[in-house]
Amino acid sequence: MVLILALAPVAVNGQQAQSASSSSRYQAPVLSAGDTSKLKGPRQPIFFRHDIHAGQDQIPCMYCHYSASVSSEPGIPSLQTCMGCHQLIGGTPPSHQAEIKKVRDAWRERKPPEWIRVHALPGFVRFPHMRHIKALGTNACVTCHGDVQHTTQISQVSTLRMGWCVRCHIKNNVTRDCSVCHY
């Protein structure tokens, strides 16, 4: 309880506070219901926290988004992947336990959660993830998806508009040929 109170202010602007203290291992804030309502981005059916998984527990992105480095689509983890850990890990704070319970229920009912899509491109755009990761490295995710490791709830950080893509292509001096993305 005390802990929660102590951390509450951090939680609200957790990102900045944490990325500052890079020396010590990142501690994702514990949030109360009030704080979570303030967060940017859509509220997913299960309150999945990248800052805990990717930041605190330092699970590599590719562990869940398994195909990002080999395919055009990054892939989202199957429920099986979640259960791989959450068979055992039940979470300490009640808020966490509640969310993890949802995962287990979903697994029991064979009914995967319907995640709300955050990063979507129009149908006439091709974005081969693997080529970008090949070129920019496995940590390149942040260039488009933002500092996911320290983000509690995912929201779209870059415009994903054409000009945004093109500027980056110009910066990195790679092709601007239309038919690379549009066909």
Place this chain on the structure above:
Amino acid sequence: MTDSLDRRRFLKVLGVTGAGAAALSSCGIGPEPTERLIPYLIQPEDQIPGTATYYATTCRECAAGCGVRVRIREGRAVKLEGNPDSPINRGRLCARGQAGLQGLYNPDRIAHPLVRNANGTFDDIDWDGAIQRLAAKVRESQGKGIVFLTGAEQSTFGDLVDEWMKQVGGRRMSYEPFGFEALRAGNRMAFGTASLPSYDFGNAKYLISFGADFLDTWLSPVEFQNGFSQAHAFDAGRPASMAKFVFVGPRMSLTGMNADEWIAARPGTEGTLALAMAQVILSQHLARVPADASRLVSVLGAYSPSAVAQAIGIDAGTIVRLAREFARSGGGLAVAGGMAAQYPNAAEIVAAVNILNYVVGSVGSLVKFGADLAIGSTNTFADLTSLTTDMTAGHVGLLFIHGANPAHSLPGAFQQALAKVGYKVSFSSYMDETAAACDLILPDHHALEQWGDSRPRAGVIALQQPVVQPVFDTRPTGDVILKLSGKSGTFQDYLQGKWRTRRPKGFDQYWFDALAKGGIYGDAPTRAVRLAQGVSKISFGPLVAPAVQDQQVIVFPHPALHDGRGANKPWLQELPDPVSKIAWHSWVEVHPDTAAKWGIATGDFLLLKSSFGAQKFPAWITRSVRPDVLAVPTGQGHTAYGRYAKDRSANAFELLGAQATTYGGRSFIVSASATKTGEHRKIVTTEGSPRERGRGTVEVLGLARAKALHPGEAPFHHEETPEYASDAVAWWAERQHEKAEIGNYKGEQPRWGLAIDLSKCTGCAACVTACYAENNIATVGEELMQRGREMSWMRLERYWLTDEHGEPQGAVNSPMLCQQCGNAPCEPVCPVYAAYHTPDGLNGQVYNRCVGTRYCSNNCPYKVRYFNWYNYAERGGQYEAFPEPLSMLLNPDVTVREKGVMEKCTFCVQRIRGAQNQARLENRAVRDGDIVTACQQTCPSEAIIFGDLNDKRSQVYELAGNPRGYHVLAGLNTKPAITYLARVVAQDTPSHG
């Protein structure tokens, strides 16, 4: 569009599914819908989202048993491609095979079991209820006669049916509308064996087809076409380059169109011609004839060319010439089939042709008994007729129908007989005429959804595995039968059990290989055959021409729709018939002289009245049919069978008689009266000018000329640039190029190109359907196609080759698609750079940038750009091209175009980019052969080669330098990336209009 694809239906699939197939309209007006991502419950280990996986299985669109590889994306089958491991089709596939997908995702599939209720309509019923009901029926009808009617099933499924029928005391019959009774009868007459040999077209040096349409519908079209193109193609390297091909028949079919010479023999006299040729060969000792052939002398004596010429309708000299050419070629192959095998005297014709093969010693070398084709083993038409009689007599208490639609293709008597059957059960996946007449419908899985196998040819067992989750609440008929027969387990177990008997030891490996390869491919030993004893006693019929009272009407199988089973697939409906170029309806072929006599024009309706039925068809006036013959295709005229087939044109089967021929077959020629009804319709044709008018669209070389060409020669170059200008043009091009060397265009780039060998292209149009499948091309339907709005990026132009009298001898078929010009006229006129030149030499077309001024198309001399007049992807729109669940076969890698944008071929740019991405991942350059365009992949005659023209080692580079190479309309200095290789014809004075 993404959310309109109901993901729940196929696997629990990633939300990203179909994002690629999202319509361009999502960039139109209105906000994007919020998408939902549904993750897999359990990640299938062989599925990587965004990456295609291929599964080997077997095509069941016809009985040829071609191997296919199914391209799966996120659990959806998005493309069928030939399986290179299969010895039948060697990695190639025909239009009908390609369209198999539209059978799988057909919007008119029966979604769940149906049972007929009191007032004649169908009610839904759950599977268990249905099976119980059926079990009861089986019990009570035992002894009352149980018949299980299947299609051509040489398979484990067939075996299962046989077993079960044995168990319940019923009998199984198999039915193929275009049966092969005559071939078997003829073989029995000549060689004393009823089996169908396999034919080695590839090694033939001279080909004569007596009516056999081996390129479109006969036996195993893809295999034969592949062999044919090997034999018939011109290859300067080969000693006996280009086997001459002569087609004998009253009507020029797709096969006939590819002949170097067309002998329009009077119907029924094909055999006489064969005998006459044999007679010449024997009497003039043109070949080393087998010893026992001497027994033929007595038979053949009467058939001297002079004696029969008049009956056949050609002059004796021609017969002698043909005989000489045939024998001297030292590898002559004669085949009889198609029409010739469907006359009343077809058996004799086949026997005669057998004799012709025999006397030149081709039997055993090119005609291989032993490696027998299974398709012949269906029941004869006579059997079916007797079945009809039994049914009428009420001797059939329970009738099962699977994989056949007899109510459409059998005589009317069968429909009436159906009513007399106690209980009728259909396993059809579609509401066809037969199913509609049944009491219980237990929809079967589609072939791509279930286990199975087939034995198309001795030694070959093609395995069929489920590649997608069932789309609807259907069940494999195998499972149902097993349940009914009280056996445990599924059909899969049954199948594996059967296979295990073949290889008890190390079965798992055996099975795994079969799955991976798509089957077990062995070679059956060739069996030597001798002339039958009775051969000398065969009476080959009269030598005088029968007095023709009425017009002879020929009913021939439609190359795409075949007996009508293709009619519910829009791709096949919209595919112009290779000969007439007519789509969406049937027609009657009339010779101009006849037309003039009756005063009819193309589009006028003719009422054909035979003594068995009457139907009316719009006339198509053409020289490709004999004046005393009318020809009508089957395939249309369905009264059921879904939105695409229903109430379209007329059913040609209804003209035919119910009487079986002497050899137990069915006669597809009938004499009928033709009367002008006065009605007229605008026929739906893509045909422009049937004459090429010397525009340089197609080039034709005489054989001698072609042989004389030596490497480095360029007979067509002058059309590119006249000598005096070439320097100036080269200099100019160089300067322009320098000025364009900027930005992305700097440095070494590939230049993608295509080489199309017109000597190989048969015009079968498999490439067209493959293109539809690969590129999400919309089918626009009859009304719009009539207004010239078909979207086919690739079209086949058929220009007649004529003899000195202007009579067609064959045709040159030229696939016309975007030429990806170096100096493209379409590009500079686009105000928004939607049409532009990519650094790798394509004419890029950026759909989402296009505003639709259509200037590019006006300025395209090849007219290969197509405009979206409507939103063909609009849900429930008037012209919706992909109604649920058809939309599931949309290729996620290709944008679905919105209304108001121009679209065209881009050499399957999605495949190019895919290969480049893969190569980049593997830190290598793209290799020649990495990229295969959809048209190239499917082309049964291997006429299309894709590659990088800047890569000196690539195959396409070599072909581009071929002396036969030319560019279409090169005089316009468009610098096309497609090199056509001139068609070579056997006669040395070709002319094409």
Place this chain on the structure above:
Amino acid sequence: MALPLPKPLNDLFNPPPTPGVLAVFPYLDATIDAIKKLRGAGHTDFTVYSPIPRHEIEDALGQAVSPVRMFTLVGGIAGCSIGAWLTLWMSADWPIVVGGKPVGSIPPYVVIMFEMTILFGALSTILGILFNTMFAARRAGTILYDPRFTNDRFGIFVPAGSDKVAKVESLLRDAGAEEVRRG
């Protein structure tokens, strides 16, 4: 004709009234006479009204050529160069090759340059006219006017202080004014 106008337009169109004499002439020749006489008497800044432009009047007044032509010239040149910049820079900004032609090819761009020349030339001519005429109005201040001047009468307004008025009046009458007014 005073219209309610917002500042600063009001200052422009309705400057403070100028004292002077307005004469209405029925005949052209009389008007010319008057002009000659006035100039002879040393008047320079008087205004002549006429329903149509007559070169006789211009000659009599001996006016310099209007500076409007400079506006036209400058506008034209500006237009042409804007056209050139537009086409060449925009092609170079994202080089795209079409029809195997150079990225920046002059011949097609000449059309754009030409049109821009005309457009800007015309616009600045209009501006020139407006500017000059208004400038003139401003200098003259609000002076007497008679509606008949746009119909069939000629008129002369001579600005004159109370001392000179009488003299001017008589001068104009002699010249043949059918009516003379003070203002």
Place this chain on the structure above:
Amino acid sequence: MAEQGSPVRVTYDYVTRTIARTLGTPSRGYFLLLGAAVALLGVGIITLLFLLRYGLGLAGYSHPVYWAVFITCFVFWVGIAHSGTLISAILFLFRSGWRTAVYRTAEAMTVFAVMTAGLFPLIHIGRQWYFYWLIPYPNERGLWPNFKSPLIWDEFAIGTYFTVSTLFLIMGLIPDIAAVRDLATGWRKKLYALTSIGWTGSNEQWRHYTRGYLYLAALATPLVLSVHSVVSWDFAMALVPGWHATIFAPYFVAGAIYSGCGMVITLLTPIRKIFGLEEIITVKHFENLAKLCLLTGSIVGYAYACEYFMAWYSGNPTERAAFWYRAFGPYWWATWTMIICNGFLPLLLWFKKIRTNITALFVISIFVNIGMWFERYVIIVVSLAGEPYEPWANAVYNPTWADWGIMAGSFGWFFMWFLLFVKNFPAVSISEVKEVLAPPRGKASKAHV
């Protein structure tokens, strides 16, 4: 003007009042006409809504005829737009006096015709809601239009032409508005007071005005010639046989002026009658217009002959095929309509009797309009339909209700604006008509008598 023996003496005052009278309260007939125009416009708008919702498929297009009635109308209206500036600018430079009485009508016609023409490129594109992509404006994507495309040239040419001809019209109007202002009362006086932006006719104003007008004319003249040349290049730049010809620019310009004059006659005849301007717009004016028609018509006829001759003389098989198809193909009727209306009909104007017979001229002018519409139809549709490069491309083109609906709308749009104009602004130039009259002469002495 004041010819000998004309019943009334045409004075400055007469001119002012006669022309000012045309602005009087409109009759019922006027409102009927206006209503009809608006109704037509309504038809066009409804059709356009259908096109937007369902796509261009509603029109008759078919492969390979990808341009048809819409572009035909576009070129037709651009053509109409030409005589206006020609008469006002070129004839002004040539100091030909007769223009004064007719140029205002012609100019107004020009402006409204361009307004009409300008709509078609927007209507005929597949995704009308993206038309602004043709405009070079800085955007997030960093994309610019392709200045090599004749369509962009069009955009600039038409845009410039519209701006300049509008300014030209307004310039000419100002002194006249001042004139009617000084006669008018009530709201009209307010309107004219505003629109005449303080015109008094002072020597300073005339001095700059006349100069400026001269330079505008000087600029408008090459513009007129360029605009239709550019439009013609839409076709001449393409390699379609029947389009790809160097003769196109002059041929189109001549055709444009021809059609323009035709339309001027069509419009002036009723105006003259209804407004009783017989004394100001005399037969002589019509005759001069007729002569202009005769000249340009002959040029057009010559161009037709040239095209066929070159097709034959070049020996180019595709050219020959294209023109054979034109004359004797399925669209022969269109071709012959055009040849008769534009090639032969104007020859009647050699006869002074016909030239001076207003009714005859009116009838002929109607046929000129029809003929010129068909000329564009033939050039665009028939050339595409007869596509001779690719023998296999087959066309089955027939216009549909959508094509006619939009076309009707364009006429409604045009006439609506024109009718509104003639009732609210002097349709004949007051000051310039006066210019060609003898000024009131007379010395001071006489004045006192």
